[in-house]
Amino acid sequence: MQITTLIPAYKTKYMVELMTSLVTQTHKSQRIIVSDDSPGGEFGQILSSPAMLVARERLPIEIHQGPRIGAYENFLHLLKLWDNSTELVHLLLDDDVIYPDFYAAHRAIHGAGNFACSISARWTANERGQPIEGMPIPAGVLQSMGRIVSLDAGAMFTTTIPQCQNWFGEFSNCVMRRETAALLFKPDFGGVSYAGLWDLGAFLAASLQGPVAYIQDRLGHFRTGGEGHSNQLYGKHMKAAHLGYAALAVGARRIGQLGESHARQCYDGIASAIWQRYAGEEDMQPFCRVLPRMRDGLPGAEDEFLPIWQDFLTRHKF
Incomplete structure (x- = not known):
């Protein structure tokens, strides 16, 4: 199964780490589409510079100008550029890092079962990228004997919304089937928008299409502090x-x-x-x-x- 990586680009600060995490994947993406939403096109300029030549030679990178009207609109712009061209798709935010076996693990899961999406555990890291804590995973999942846990809609909804807790993470640690990705164009339940929690809302919506595979291995990290919205x-x-x-x-x-x-x-x-x-x-x-x-x-x-x-x-x- 082929995977496309979609990068909604804005911050240039972590570009080297971002590209390194893609170069070192044991299973490479078939396409890497960058939508440059930085104010003056700085992300694309640096990525096109001689300093990033090695990454461009080793990766199938496409650079496009972003719409520059908001982060989520850039997500949707990327999905339109991708145009369902591969069975699997991954939104990778520009300040997050995936570890070398990320794509190999997610691809294997989708090859083994009909999951709406796969979500892998992650570390929370500090500004320097050093892991400092894990996610608050429910005991029933954490104590499971299997490395892969199949979750239905009932489990997904009742372990997140009542506790006001997104223990899954964000788009960067999720790989979606093409059918699931279409849900991002209608981010609501029953006509009620879940803007602001687009990632969790999308994961819950995915569970209504089919089971979600949760991978216990921590295959990436989410960066706190710095210029992120969480700070x-x-x-x-x-x-x-x-x-x-x-x-x-x-x-x-x-x-x-x-x-x-x-x-x-x-x-x-x-x-x-x-x-x-x-x-x-x-x-x-x-x-x-x-x-x-x-x-x-x-x-x-x-x-x-x-x-x-x-x-x-x-x-x-x-």
């Missing part, structure tokens, strides 16, 4: 990442994948987090009022949330 607590992306759990719960309820008690557990956790972190933020005031009502199960509270959430996404240009 900007008061930025729009981190706010949306918090609120996105409530949106996921409302949407999951609409499609029958989450019960009331699990949804209220989610609303309780998010209401507490929003109050502690964002009580003084003007754009979060409506959520400070409605989330406790959702937590308490008051009639109509979930319906109140929806226009407030949509207004937040519109004003912040998601």
Whole structure:
């Protein structure tokens, strides 16, 4: 099975590590498509320079100009450039690193079974790329005797949304079948957008198509700190990442994948987090009022949330 790597490029700081992780793969990608979303095209300029000649000689790299209207729009631009040309596709963010057996392991899993996508464990690393901690994997998965765990939609939804916890990671440690990748063009459940939690939302949507293979081996690392959105607590992306759990719960309820008690557990956790972190933020005031009502199960509270959430996404240009 052939794999295409899609790189939504913006930051140039980690380019050498990024390209090295692709050069050293024991199973190489058939295509590597770079969509340069950097403001002045700096990523493409450096990648095209003599300093990166070795990477270009060893890898089938294509460089395209990005749309420069947002990170997720760049994801979709890459998917259109890929155009279903391979059975498997991988979105690799420009500050993440995959280890040498990443593609070999994911390809073997897809060759052995009909999985909607495969997700491998990862390390969380510091700014220098040094692993510092693992993901909070549920005990039932972590203690499994197998290196590969097959997860259905019930397990996926109930181990993430109620706890407000994405223990899977992000797109960089997931390989999707071409049919699954199409889900990224409609990031919602029951008409409720999960913008801000696009990765987790996509993984949950994938589980509705078929089982998801979870690989226990840590085959990459996610970098914290630096210029990443996870290091900007008061930025729009981190706010949306918090609120996105409530949106996921409302949407999951609409499609029958989450019960009331699990949804209220989610609303309780998010209401507490929003109050502690964002009580003084003007754009979060409506959520400070409605989330406790959702937590308490008051009639109509979930319906109140929806226009407030949509207004937040519109004003912040998601």
